[in-house]
Amino acid sequence: MRCLVTGGAGFIGSSLVDRLLAQGEEVVCFDNFDTGLIRFLSEAQENKRFTLVKGDTLDVAALKSAMKGCDIVFHLAANADVRFGSQHPRKDLEQNTIATHNVLSCMKDTGVRKIAFSSTGSVYGEATVIPTPEDAPFPVQTSLYGASKLACEGLIAAFCEAYDFQSWIFRFVSILGERYTHGHVFDFYRQLSADSGTLAVLGDGTQKKSYLYVQDCIDAILLAIRNARGKVSIFNLGTDEYVEVKDSIRVITEELGVKPALSFTGGSRGWIGDNPFILLACSRIRALGWTPKASIREGIVRTVRFLKANDWVFAARETPAWS
Amino acid sequence: MRCLVTGGAGFIGSSLVDRLLAQGEEVVCFDNFDTGLIRFLSEAQENKRFTLVKGDTLDVAALKSAMKGCDIVFHLAANADVRFGSQHPRKDLEQNTIATHNVLSCMKDTGVRKIAFSSTGSVYGEATVIPTPEDAPFPVQTSLYGASKLACEGLIAAFCEAYDFQSWIFRFVSILGERYTHGHVFDFYRQLSADSGTLAVLGDGTQKKSYLYVQDCIDAILLAIRNARGKVSIFNLGTDEYVEVKDSIRVITEELGVKPALSFTGGSRGWIGDNPFILLACSRIRALGWTPKASIREGIVRTVRFLKANDWVFAARETPAWS
Numbered sequence: 010m011r012c013l014v015t016g017g018a019g020f021i022g023s024s025l026v027d028r029l030l031a032q033g034e035e036v037v038c039f040d041n042f043d044t045g046l047i048r049f050l051s052e053a054q055e056n057k058r059f060t061l062v063k064g065d066t067l068d069v070a071a072l073k074s075a076m077k078g079c080d081i082v083f084h085l086a087a088n089a090d091v092r093f094g095s096q097h098p099r100k101d102l103e104q105n106t107i108a109t110h111n112v113l114s115c116m117k118d119t120g121v122r123k124i125a126f127s128s129t130g131s132v133y134g135e136a137t138v139i140p141t142p143e144d145a146p147f148p149v150q151t152s153l154y155g156a157s158k159l160a161c162e163g164l165i166a167a168f169c170e171a172y173d174f175q176s177w178i179f180r181f182v183s184i185l186g187e188r189y190t191h192g193h194v195f196d197f198y199r200q201l202s203a204d205s206g207t208l209a210v211l212g213d214g215t216q217k218k219s220y221l222y223v224q225d226c227i228d229a230i231l232l233a234i235r236n237a238r239g240k241v242s243i244f245n246l247g248t249d250e251y252v253e254v255k256d257s258i259r260v261i262t263e264e265l266g267v268k269p270a271l272s273f274t275g276g277s278r279g280w281i282g283d284n285p286f287i288l289l290a291c292s293r294i295r296a297l298g299w300t301p302k303a304s305i306r307e308g309i310v311r312t313v314r315f316l317k318a319n320d321w322v323f324a325a326r327e328t329p330a331w332s
Numbered sequence: 333m334r335c336l337v338t339g340g341a342g343f344i345g346s347s348l349v350d351r352l353l354a355q356g357e358e359v360v361c362f363d364n365f366d367t368g369l370i371r372f373l374s375e376a377q378e379n380k381r382f383t384l385v386k387g388d389t390l391d392v393a394a395l396k397s398a399m400k401g402c403d404i405v406f407h408l409a410a411n412a413d414v415r416f417g418s419q420h421p422r423k424d425l426e427q428n429t430i431a432t433h434n435v436l437s438c439m440k441d442t443g444v445r446k447i448a449f450s451s452t453g454s455v456y457g458e459a460t461v462i463p464t465p466e467d468a469p470f471p472v473q474t475s476l477y478g479a480s481k482l483a484c485e486g487l488i489a490a491f492c493e494a495y496d497f498q499s500w501i502f503r504f505v506s507i508l509g510e511r512y513t514h515g516h517v518f519d520f521y522r523q524l525s526a527d528s529g530t531l532a533v534l535g536d537g538t539q540k541k542s543y544l545y546v547q548d549c550i551d552a553i554l555l556a557i558r559n560a561r562g563k564v565s566i567f568n569l570g571t572d573e574y575v576e577v578k579d580s581i582r583v584i585t586e587e588l589g590v591k592p593a594l595s596f597t598g599g600s601r602g603w604i605g606d607n608p609f610i611l612l613a614c615s616r617i618r619a620l621g622w623t624p625k626a627s628i629r630e631g632i633v634r635t636v637r638f639l640k641a642n643d644w645v646f647a648a649r650e651t652p653a654w655s
Contacts, residue, residue: 095494095495098433098436098437098440098491098494099433099437102429102430102433102487106425106429106483107425107430110421110422110425113421114421114422117421133470134489137467143470144460144469144470145469145470146467146468146469146470147456147466147467147468147469147470147471148470149489149564149566150485150486150487150489150490150493151489151490151493152490152493152494153487153490153491153494155486155490156483156486156487156489156490157486159482159483159486160429160479160482160483160486160487162473163473163478163479163480163482163483164425164473164476164479164483166457166472166473166474166479167473167474167475167476167478167479168421168476170473170474170475171418171421171475171476172418241472243472
């Protein structure tokens with residue numbers, strides 16, 4: 010199987026690339042290296058079944074060229090910055106919605122008929138049913154990020170209907186683990202590296218969040234594309250647990266052996282559009298035989314250990330990623 | 333109140349323009365005249381409170397200029413061609429999703445904080461609950477048109493959250509009445525004008541459809557913006573009735589006094605992505621005191637009578653609309 014992985018130099022993308030190569034697939038990685046890191050692909054680049062293309066999903070010609078001859082697209086490229094959406098509202102539209110339209114349009118033109126897509130639990134907005142199942146009541150969006158991913162899901166389903174594609178849509182909770190380079194554990198780690206005595210926390214620390222370990226996430230994706238046969242298969246991906254931000258801080262500080270004074274900005278939301286509570290009902294993917302192997306605590310610990318052992322990612326996130 | 337009506341030269345848009353002027357508002361009509369017709373605005377153009385701007389919602393500068401000083405935007409401009417979405421998939425993206433992003437972005441820049449939006453019952457895809465309420469199970473999209481309107485709804489809600497806008501989102505069934513210039517009654521009328529002896533019908537004629545008379549639709553919109561106070565208020569707009577395409581044909585042919593032989597293309601769908609059954613639960617808007625005054629039958633009869641008395645619309649739909 011020849012696979013195109015958009016965003017293949019990113020946290021989840023590069024982890025997927027390695028797993029696909031390990032199971033014997035051919036992999037084309039397509040990434041604009043805005044946030045992707047070339048070092049995540051160092052092992053992949055030694056594999057003859059791996060091809061690297063530097064390109065942007067807004068560049069239709071480059072995308073189409075990379076896609077030719079592929080059997081499936083894993084479309085992970087995105088502006089994943091849920092928090093700062095209100096500061097640059099057009100970025101989600103371009104990098105998520107229009108980019109996904111381009112991917113689908115190129116699939117139509119090149120005859121690729123299968124797409125796996127990384128959506129988000131944020132599409133549920135402030136869910137009225139918790140844990141939230143895939144067929145929860147029609148949600149009202151609360152973030153530009155969630156809205157853009159919802160738009161992508163709609164496009165994918167409509168293209169499936171119009172052009173007989175098959176799709177797998179995965180609504181993730183936040184993902185943790187090796188190669189994690191943005192989000193709260195990253196921010197807290199960076200703050201504590203600079204000054205282990207204090208930690209500034211957005212919100213009041215009681216926001217409840219659900220996390221999933223990256224390899225468990227990839228297990229689920231690979232299992233679903235093998236076994237879910239529908240035209241449009243939608244799966245929540247998360248654990249049955251949740252933690253409060255405060256709990257997460259406890260795990261991080263214990264792992265680092267520091268005892269910072271915490272200062273909270275207050276309020277039940279970390280930022281505008283933040284969801285105070287995300288917990289997804291994952292019985293659909295569990296019915297296929299999937300079970301997460303790592304607890305949230307283990308996911309956080311592995312993330313902290315990765316960051317400890319890979320100081321370079323902090324510098325890499327400050328400088329052009331391709332360099 | 334100064335109102336911007338995008339798509340204000342269209343069927344529903346121009347009807348809204350006239351009603352807003354009649355209730356004493358100032359109205360700026362913004363239309364690219366792709367499908368809008370200048371003759372629909374002949375009465376409006378005699379009113380001092382009316383301003384006409386020829387512009388496209390993809391032209392941000394023109395849009396922003398037209399929006400300045402307005403209190404509310406009625407965003408009706410759209411590619412309303414649900415049927416041929418699969419033949420030009422980018423049109424829905426541009427004219428609906430990107431255009432709506434532009435409208436919201438210009439509102440942010442000009443300080444306009446209220447938006448009323450024409451969405452569609454097509455966002456429910458193939459609804460699992462019928463009649464379908466606004467909080468029906470999270471739908472899977474089946475048409476590029478529905479997907480694009482879903483994307484618009486998501487953007488509107490997210491902008492409301494991020495920038496403290498207020499919005500009213502209306503999910504319409506198909507609208508009928510004076511100035512109706514596309515859709516099945518139009519197509520059937522045109523066929524029967526050319527040859528009253530035969531009528532070709534997409535599907536098997538048993539597709540169930542719900543329709544609403546245009547003035548009832550506008551009553552609901554004006555009532556909702558006066559009385560619904562939430563940040564994001566979503567309303568289905570339809571009647572409690574439905575008809576099969578066959579029933580609709582009977583009303584049209586009786587009104588025209590013709591007895592054509594019917595030929596059906598067959599199948600339960602008129603086209604790819606067509607919904608075999610749309611019926612919306614409208615208790616939310618009814619709870620505000622709204623009741624449709626015209627039955628579906630009356631809506632069809634009024635449409636046929638409008639077409640009979642306005643032969644010019646058939647020619648106008650074939651030639652550049654601005655001319």
